[in-house]
Amino acid sequence: MSARNPVQQLSGRSRSQVPRWLRIVVIGRNPKVTLVRAAVLAVLCILGYKFTLLHIRVEGISMLPTYQDGSAHFVNRVAYLWHEPRRGDVVSIRLAGIHLMYLKRVIGMPGETVAFVNGQVLINGQALDEPYEKLPCGWNLPPEKLGPDEYFVVGDNRSMPSENHTFGKVERNRIVGKAIP
Amino acid sequence: MKTVFRFVLLAALVALGVWLWFVLFPSPEKAIRQRLAELARTASFSSGESDLARLAAAQKLAGCFSTNVEVDINVPGRVQHTLIGRDEIKQAAFGARSTLSGLKVTFPDINITVAPGKQSATVDLTVEVNIAGEHDSIVQEMNFTLQKTDGKWLITRVETVRTLS
Numbered sequence: 001m002s003a004r005n006p007v008q009q010l011s012g013r014s015r016s017q018v019p020r021w022l023r024i025v026v027i028g029r030n031p032k033v034t035l036v037r038a039a040v041l042a043v044l045c046i047l048g049y050k051f052t053l054l055h056i057r058v059e060g061i062s063m064l065p066t067y068q069d070g071s072a073h074f075v076n077r078v079a080y081l082w083h084e085p086r087r088g089d090v091v092s093i094r095l096a097g098i099h100l101m102y103l104k105r106v107i108g109m110p111g112e113t114v115a116f117v118n119g120q121v122l123i124n125g126q127a128l129d130e131p132y133e134k135l136p137c138g139w140n141l142p143p144e145k146l147g148p149d150e151y152f153v154v155g156d157n158r159s160m161p162s163e164n165h166t167f168g169k170v171e172r173n174r175i176v177g178k179a180i181p
Numbered sequence: 182m183k184t185v186f187r188f189v190l191l192a193a194l195v196a197l198g199v200w201l202w203f204v205l206f207p208s209p210e211k212a213i214r215q216r217l218a219e220l221a222r223t224a225s226f227s228s229g230e231s232d233l234a235r236l237a238a239a240q241k242l243a244g245c246f247s248t249n250v251e252v253d254i255n256v257p258g259r260v261q262h263t264l265i266g267r268d269e270i271k272q273a274a275f276g277a278r279s280t281l282s283g284l285k286v287t288f289p290d291i292n293i294t295v296a297p298g299k300q301s302a303t304v305d306l307t308v309e310v311n312i313a314g315e316h317d318s319i320v321q322e323m324n325f326t327l328q329k330t331d332g333k334w335l336i337t338r339v340e341t342v343r344t345l346s
Contacts, residue, residue, distance in 0.1 A: 060317050095322040095344050096307040097290025102344065153345065168345035 052078055054177065056092065056101070062155030062165060063103055065134050066090070066181070075101075079178035085151060088132075090179040093153065093170055102166060103179060105132070108152025110172075115143040119158065135159040144169065151175065209295045209334070213302055213327055216334045217288055220245045224286040226278055228313065239274035243267040247328060247335040255341045256321055283313025300329045305342070 028034035049055070054075040058067045067073065067090070075092045085091055085106050093102040108114035113124050119137030121128040137158035146152055146169060154167035207215070223242045230238070244267075246252075252264040264270050277284065290307040304325040311318045326338040 093344065095290065095320065095342075096292055096305045099289035100307050100309060100320050104345075166345055168343075170345050174344065 052076065053180075054092070054098065056103070056179070058103060062157050063090070063105075064157040066105075066132055066156045067103060067179075074180045075177040076180055077177040080175065084172070085175055085178070087128075090181075091151075091153065092176045092179060093174050094176050098176055101176060102153075104153035104155055104167065104170075106151050106153055108146050108169075110146055110148050110150055112152070113143045113145045114152040116141040116162075132156050133158070149173075209299050209302060209329070210293050212334050213293050213295075213304065214291065216245060216327070216336075217291060217304070217306070217325075220336070221286045221288055224274070224284065226284055228282045230278060235275055235278040238278065239271045242274045243271040245336055246270055247330060247337045250335075250337055250339070252339040253341070254339070256319065281312055285311040302327045302334070 028037075054077055056073050056075055058069060058071050058073065061069055087106055087109055089106045091104060091106055092098075093104060095101065107121055107128060107130070108123060115122040115125075116137075116139040119139050121130060122143075133156060135157055139158055139162045141162065144152070149172045150169045151172065152168070153170050155165060158165065203211075220242070223238060223245065226238065246267055248267055250264075250266065250270065252262075252270065254260050254262045254264075262273075264273055287309045288306045289309055292305045293302055294304075295302040304327065306323055306325065308321050308323050309318050310321075322342040322344045324338075324340050324342050325336055327334045328337045329335075
């Protein structure tokens with residue numbers, strides 16, 4: 001005659017009640033391996049989101065038609081670890097922090113002179129080819145010389161008057177990363 | 182059992198003392214964050230305010246600033262304004278509450294640098310302003326200077342920072 005522990009009886013019964021396929025789906029064939037996998041995945045996600053990818057939501061129309069108002073994207077924070085921003089890159093620019101940032105395109109590199117003549121961008125007096133620029137622009141802005149650590153950034157939507165558009169020179173240390181379309 | 186109870190009670194009393202100390206004597210950074218949170222809360226409003234409520238809110242908002250405060254706001258294409266003294270701030274706040282149907286002010290990023298003497302501080306922050314009925318919010322980086330006066334952190338200077346020049 002044997003008296004089984006009620007807790008053992010209960011756990012034994014509940015284990016037998018759960019179908020095997022469901023247990024495999026939920027906790028895997030080997031729960032210890034699943035746990036380790038989940039922990040590694042969690043650490044990778046935390047590291048990825050904290051130091052590599054930054055999730056952003058676009059607000060406003062200044063980057064139309066490339067980036068739509070309300071669309072969600074990622075910013076690659078390590079894109080400029082090995083090389084500096086390049087012309088044509090869409091970059092995020094921090095203000096006091098990274099909770100709210102500007103999203104702009106780099107058109108002028110350090111040391112260059114940038115000007116707008118009837119909507120055409122001139123870099124050191126030469127016209128810049130901008131295939132991403134789809135909307136009409138009639139801006140006229142005098143030449144502006146960039147410093148050794150400055151980039152010229154502007155939105156793709158230049159259909160509004162230049163006074164209503166946030167653009168201009170930005171220091172390198174404000175560029176957080178490169179936007180992933 | 183009695184000793185354990187006494188030990189637990191002592192630990193609880195010490196924890197309560199530490200908590201009270203931090204509540205009554207917050208660090209400068211915490212006090213400044215509280216001041217800025219109060220500023221954002223007071224500056225925000227929704228429609229349907231009475232004149233008396235507007236006046237009280239404007240008065241409370243002005244109380245966050247020192248008497249000789251200087252506010253220099255320059256947002257290209259939007260606002261260009263300089264306010265000097267509490268009275269001008271009060272008037273501007275009352276005017277804004279009368280004209281706009283609603284406003285929400287938030288400071289999503291705040292960087293505080295307290296001076297060595299712990300009597301003054303500079304704050305670099307991002308301001309986000311949502312005006313009722315407008316789709317796009319106004320985003321601006323700003324610089325605040327605060328000074329400790331009679332135990333209170335008051336804003337003595339506000340100026341806009343040109344992130345893109």
